[in-house]
Amino acid sequence: MFNEIKTHEVTTDVVIFTIQQNKLSVLLVKRANEPFKDRWAIPGGFIRLSENLDDAALRILKEKTNVENIYLEQLYTFGDPLRYPNARVITCAYFALIRSDDIELSFDQTSTEVSWHEVYNLPKLAFDHKEIIEYSLKRMRERLEFCPIAFQLLPEKFTLTELQKSYELILGKKLDKRNFRKKALTGFILKELPEMTKSGSKRPARLYSFDKITLDSKRGHFFS
Amino acid sequence: MFNEIKTHEVTTDVVIFTIQQNKLSVLLVKRANEPFKDRWAIPGGFIRLSENLDDAALRILKEKTNVENIYLEQLYTFGDPLRYPNARVITCAYFALIRSDDIELSFDQTSTEVSWHEVYNLPKLAFDHKEIIEYSLKRMRERLEFCPIAFQLLPEKFTLTELQKSYELILGKKLDKRNFRKKALTGFILKELPEMTKSGSKRPARLYSFDKITLDSKRGHFFS
DNA sequence: TCAAAAGTGTTGTGTGTACACCCATGT
DNA sequence: ACATGGGTGTACACACAACACTTTTGA
Numbered sequence A, B: 001m002f003n004e005i006k007t008h009e010v011t012t013d014v015v016i017f018t019i020q021q022n023k024l025s026v027l028l029v030k031r032a033n034e035p036f037k038d039r040w041a042i043p044g045g046f047i048r049l050s051e052n053l054d055d056a057a058l059r060i061l062k063e064k065t066n067v068e069n070i071y072l073e074q075l076y077t078f079g080d081p082l083r084y085p086n087a088r089v090i091t092c093a094y095f096a097l098i099r100s101d102d103i104e105l106s107f108d109q110t111s112t113e114v115s116w117h118e119v120y121n122l123p124k125l126a127f128d129h130k131e132i133i134e135y136s137l138k139r140m141r142e143r144l145e146f147c148p149i150a151f152q153l154l155p156e157k158f159t160l161t162e163l164q165k166s167y168e169l170i171l172g173k174k175l176d177k178r179n180f181r182k183k184a185l186t187g188f189i190l191k192e193l194p195e196m197t198k199s200g201s202k203r204p205a206r207l208y209s210f211d212k213i214t215l216d217s218k219r220g221h222f223f224s
Numbered sequence C: 001t002c003a004a005a006a007g008t009g010t011t012g013t014g015t016g017t018a019c020a021c022c023c024a025t026g027t
Numbered sequence D: 001a002c003a004t005g006g007g008t009g010t011a012c013a014c015a016c017a018a019c020a021c022t023t024t025t026g027a
Helices: A053-065 A129-146 A149-153 A160-171 A177-187 B053-065 B129-146 B149-153 B160-171 B177-187
Strands: A009-020 A023-031 A044-046 A071-078 A089-097 A111-118 A190-196 A206-210 B009-020 B023-031 B044-046 B071-078 B089-097 B111-118 B190-196 B206-210
Touching: A009 A053, A009 A129, A009 A149, A009 A160, A023 A053, A023 A160, A044 A053, A053 A071, A053 A089, A071 A129, A071 B071, A089 A129, A089 A149, A129 A149, A129 A160, A149 A160, A160 A177, A160 A206, B009 B053, B009 B129, B009 B149, B009 B160, B023 B053, B023 B160, B044 B053, B053 B071, B053 B089, B071 B129, B089 B129, B089 B149, B129 B149, B129 B160, B149 B160, B160 B177, B160 B206
Parallel strands: A009 A089, B009 B089
Antiparallel strands: A009 A023, A009 A044, A023 A111, A071 A089, A190 A206, B009 B023, B009 B044, B023 B111, B071 B089, B190 B206
16 A cells, blocks of 8 residues: 555644634635545645744644634644555644634635534544544643633633633533632633623623733643 | 755654663663764654554664553654754654563664663753653653553552652652552552562561553542 | 661641522613 | 623532651561
8 A cells, every 4th residue: 555655744734723603613624635525624734844843833824814823732643554545644733722803714725615613513524633623622621721721712801701601612511600700810810901891781791801821830720 | 955855754752761770761872873973862763654653652662672562652743844954854752651670672773872861860962852851751740640650660569669759750859658658549549469578678568559550530630 | 776668647728619699781 | 670691608528738656677
């Protein structure tokens, strides 16, 4: 099977999460070419020779979403010889969290469509991309126990209920409102803003923002 | 600089930890060839086209130590274009834990020497291998908080003091004896053996063993 | 008999969890 | 006036951290 193959190819695939319409979603592209033509896949591409891995992932991200300056983390490198038909393609997978407000999706000639798909209700995927998404969800949940990365999915200003919703979407379970707020207000670095939501639905809610990402600094864990 | 380079090369490097002579050590080889001839390095090698990543790491491990069936985990993939002079070499780094009893080290024509080096007192290393070792130590400490992987470094039968010593060597700090034993006996899955050490030094100590590695099963964390 | 390592419990403090009612606003 | 989501406090259980003396053996 590998007779005619001379070299490894190295790609990066980026699992891009967002929250939109009250759903935790990932960005998928529909493949324009074989293999797996017309199948949905995680956006990805070849790593350039003079480009480091993080930069390659950021480039993919920017190509699809025009977004920069976001949370990005190397996930795992997948290299099963059978993961890609008729070639040896090792992929260094990343995952990213972005805010879904004002994002313009775009795609190039390698795909015919690009759109968000709820992570708990995915279509059939190309390659081992199902496994990659499952792994990234697992990782994101682990991260969430220690660091408030859910901020990355929210707009600048948010209510505590919105923050809690994002946690619940990621963890896939309900959290206690009072315990959550206690933890968030003491454990995270939240700025209480002098503003309230203006007639969102019924009673106005306090808005908060956060200063900087305290990723490695805080190590108390949050919410089981 | 990358004018004449056409392809990526993909290697795996394995940080192999053990405890010997009361020291936490890693296995290093002295390079026989350029680049970095005569410099110490982590054992590694090219990934074969038909080999998956874990198998490649296991192969490297077996080549140097003749050991199989050990704890092995993918660490991180390092791919800075400048990490390797005059070539683009992406390395998928692993770390492994092995028992140092009855290990025969060996090496091939790519190295002139192989030996254990205390992780807290390393020589000058080739490439970005210092960074890789630091990263693997960090990862091992994180793992240790949740899973009793230190078992992997100990012989079949061990005393609680030996177990504690291994924790202290990895974490780089002293632990409280009573708290450690309480935690170990309630939190880990230890088998109390009907044996004692025979006149090791003074008073005989109870020997213990463990059943299987309960890596992902137990999620109470151990010892800060 | 002494030196050296083995072994053993209690208490305080902090963190996670469970749980139910009133409040402010728009309609 | 009422429906809707916003907001608040206490009590219990459990995990971690600090801390000092007695026991068993070999020399």
